[in-house]
Amino acid sequence: MRVLACPCATLWAATHTKPSAATTTLVSSTASTAQVLSLQCGQPAPPDICDHHHYSRGFSLPRVLELGHLDRDDPAEKELDLPAYRNLIQRSSDAKSALKLYWRARQQFLGVESTGIPPDGSDRELAPPPPGDRLAETWNSIEEMGVAVLELCLAALASGLAGGENRYVLEKLFLKMQYARLPISKFQCRRLLLQCGGAANDHVLLRALYAFMRRRRMLTTALCNHSIQALGEHGKWWAALEIFETMAEAGCPPNDLTRKLIREQFSFLLRAAKRKKNSWRWSLMLLGKMEDKGLEPGKEAWDVAMVACARAGRSKETLELFARMIRAGHAPDARSFGSLLSSIEKGRLVSIRDMELVLESMRRSGVRPIESIYTTLIAAHGKAGGGAAAAIPRIVEEMQSQGVAMGLASYNAIITVCARGGDAAGAVEWMRRLEAAGIEPNSITYNKLVEALAAGNRWREAMAAYVAMVESDRLEPSPWAYDALARVCRANSIPIDHRVVGWRPRQLIQHRLEEEEIHQEP
Known part of the structure; x- marks a missing residue:
């Protein structure tokens, strides 16, 4: 061998x-x-x-030597040396080391081989043997050590939450506290739970605390409400909804504050759904989930869902939501009517007649129009083609009669219609009116102006407007404006100086988003 x-x-x-x-x-x-x-x-x-395998993982050699356990095969060394353990725990300032020492003493008393506290805090029941008089005294001493270790661990958790320590490290410590059978009380858990919520990653420890308290029936409705609010503030909306769904099982009936908080979480989810692909489907699903949970969607929830459907051009779904909102007892306002108009404008076939019907219904309801409604109407006339030049002055006149001031979105919509129809003179005139009104143009304004000037074969003015964007720190040219300038220069045999104009922009995604934001959100 x-x-x-x-x-x-x-x-x-x-x-x-x-x-x-x-x-x-x-x-x-x-x-x-x-x-x-x-x-x-x-x-x-x-x-x-x-022979390090004789000792639990994480123990250093000096600590094991101080305990006096040098050889497990020696019967004389099998006695539990409580004073040595107690002395080490009292001198330890590290919660993790003290917890390991307590676990080792407990396992040695129970006669179980100590392999260290599992990192996942798995819940394994280890009951002490039926004690006699001497064993009962020893077990009480071990439990007293557990109380001291618990105070040290709770202090470490509280200081870690206040000091910004890694929340995953704190969660691991709490899970090991559970596995070590430390006598954690309801008051101590409540104090820790209420301390969570101030930092971005507090949800990590909060969810572990909530699960522990739920298993031991320590929860109250107030603690559940705090957990829902803390999770929602840091974007953990689905986790907040999960707490709401399990409140009844935990013996904590939801109250009015709970329902208010959950409606807010659904509103956050609905607004976040706008950034998702097929966000209108998400919105409809969330509304259905609210109704399934017995939560009546608020006016804001209906509006957000209608905006999502309108952005996708889903006029049928927007109209259904509009009717369901009215049946639910919510009176439509300018935003609701604006969503209907926007869904028609973004549809495949723009129907000016349908939009006029929506406007007429809005007037009969006594709802005062807002700028985004007229902006949507201007964009719809531009997409419809003929009659846009005659419709724009009429729409502007109606805005003035209703006391609705024209903003940057309205001017951008008009200049966009001019660029679509190749009306260079109209684009220049509305640009002059925008500057006279004291409104500062943005990148969308200049890009559409360049496209309109290029469509009207006014290459000098188009070149000047594009160079102004290049030289500006706050304006950003779009690829479509560059293409329009290149076409008009090529048609007039004018070379492009790339040292002045630069090369074709590549920020396609960003500019596509800007194109969608030409019109204000209804």
Whole structure:
């Protein structure tokens, strides 16, 4: 049998005597390296300080030596040395080390091999044996040590929450506290739970606390409301909804504040759904989920869902939501009518007649129009083609009669219609009116102006407007404006100086988003 020598034991044996090569000894497979060398040398075996498997993971050699447990095979060393454990725990300032010491003492009393506290805090029930008088006194001493360790761990959690420590480290410590059977009370859990919510990653520890308290029936409606609010503030909306769904099972009936908070979480989800693909489907699904949970969607929830459907050009779904909102007892306002108009304008076939019907219904309802409604109407006339030039002055006149001031969105919509129809003179005139009104143009204004000037074969003015964008720090040219300028320059045999104009922009996604934002959200 070939034995690999341990460096520590080999060095100890070498200092005593030189082993004889002729000596052969039959050694069992469980013998240590130091014991093999001692048999060969005829010397007593040194302490097997390299057998780390005798001790739990995470224990350093000095700490194990101080406990006096050098050899588990020695019956004299199987006694539980409570004073040594207590002394180490009192001197320890680290919650993790103290927790390991308490776990080791508890396992040694129960007669269970200690392999360290699992990192996942798995819940395994280990009940103490039926104690006699002496065993009961020892067990009480271990429980007293557990109370001291618990205070140290709770202080570490509280200071970690206040000091910005990694929340995943705090969660791991709390899970190990559960596994070690520390007597965590309802008051202590409540205090920790209420402290969560100030930082972005507090939800990590909060969810572990909530799960622990739920299993032990420690929750109250107020604590559930705090958890829902804290999770919602940091964007964990689905986790907040999960708490709401399990409140009844946990014996905490929802109250009015709970329903208000959950409606807010649904509103956040509906607004976040706008950034998702097929956001209108998400919106309809969330509205249905609210109704399934017995939560009546508020006016804002209906409006957000209608805006999502309107952005996708789903006029049928927008109209259905509009009717459901009215049946639910919510009176439509300018935003609701604006969503209907926007869904028609973004549809495949723009129907000016349908839009006029919506406007007439809005007037009969006594709803005062807002700028986005007229902006949508202007854009619809531009998409419809003929009659846009005659419709724009009429729409502007109606805005003035209704007391609705024209903003940047209205001017951008008009200049966009001019660019679509190749009306360079109209675009220049509305640009002049915008500047006279004291409104500062943005990138959309200049890009559409360049396209309109290029469509009217006014290459000098188009070049000047494009160069103004290039030289400005706040304006950004679009690829479509560059293409329009390149076409008009090529048609007039004018070379493009790339040192002045630059190369074709590549920010396609950003400009596509800007194109969608020409009109204000209804």
